[in-house]
Amino acid sequence: MNWLTVAGVATALYVIAVGYTLGWSRTWSFLTTEPDLNEVGDFLAGLLAPLALVWLIAAVLTQRQELNETRDQFIENQKVVDAQLKTINAQNALLSLQHNQSVENAKQAYRLNLFDKRYQIYDKFIKFGELHERKDYDEASYLAMVNLSQEAAFVFDNSIEEWLDEIAQQIFDYNQFKSGNPLKIDHDGYGNSKVADEDRNRQRQRQYGEFTDWIKEQFLPSERNERFWHFMHVSDKAYGHG
Numbered sequence: 001m002n003w004l005t006v007a008g009v010a011t012a013l014y015v016i017a018v019g020y021t022l023g024w025s026r027t028w029s030f031l032t033t034e035p036d037l038n039e040v041g042d043f044l045a046g047l048l049a050p051l052a053l054v055w056l057i058a059a060v061l062t063q064r065q066e067l068n069e070t071r072d073q074f075i076e077n078q079k080v081v082d083a084q085l086k087t088i089n090a091q092n093a094l095l096s097l098q099h100n101q102s103v104e105n106a107k108q109a110y111r112l113n114l115f116d117k118r119y120q121i122y123d124k125f126i127k128f129g130e131l132h133e134r135k136d137y138d139e140a141s142y143l144a145m146v147n148l149s150q151e152a153a154f155v156f157d158n159s160i161e162e163w164l165d166e167i168a169q170q171i172f173d174y175n176q177f178k179s180g181n182p183l184k185i186d187h188d189g190y191g192n193s194k195v196a197d198e199d200r201n202r203q204r205q206r207q208y209g210e211f212t213d214w215i216k217e218q219f220l221p222s223e224r225n226e227r228f229w230h231f232m233h234v235s236d237k238a239y240g241h242g
Contacts, residue, residue, distance in 0.1 A: 145171055170211060
């Protein structure tokens with residue numbers, strides 16, 4: 001409600017009522033016949049006092065109405081802000097959930113990839129042992145084990161790398177020993193060669209066996225499982241090399 005309009009209407013009605021009650025001619029005659037100023041003052045004070053009260057009340061009510069509207073607008077704005085905050089919080093929660101899911105997916109992918117790489121090395125190790133059950137160790141065997149050790153360095157900790165290096169070194173030492181201490185070969189007179197049956201050869205074969213027995217022991221199921229088994233359960237963190 002517009003209280004100033006109400007005050008204006010009340011003022012108009014009051015003036016009309018006063019004019020009707022006192023009479024317009026009588027009032028005009030009083031004001032134009034040079035009455036005493038005190039009388040004019042008293043007359044105007046009495047006439048305007050109700051109007052001053054009406055406009056004072058209208059001003060107070062108008063101010064109160066504006067304050068109420070301002071308060072209501074503030075409440076509406078607060079509701080809008082609260083709704084926006086809820087939306088932002090919901091979006092942040094969704095983004096956090098998506099981030100956590102992405103991190104978990106990355107961890108799963110890392111675990112699967114790490115397991116796959118480790119299993120490939122484990123499988124190569126087994127096949128290497130199976131191959132040399134029927135084949136002697138040579139330079140190619142040494143190089144294959146060195147390569148396997150280098151691959152293991154990226155997905156296992158130092159213990160596996162050092163163990164494979166130790167096997168590679170043993171193969172290298174075995175080949176060096178064989179090269180420097182070959183077996184004596186005899187010919188049977190028919191163009192066929194054979195290892196000479198003598199104590200020197202038997203001693204060297206025992207020495208060869210000291211090398212190869214240790215190497216073959218590393219490929220026994222009990223030994224390889226003890227070395228590899230706990231690495232088959234992968235975690236989210238890569239193994240350090242410290």
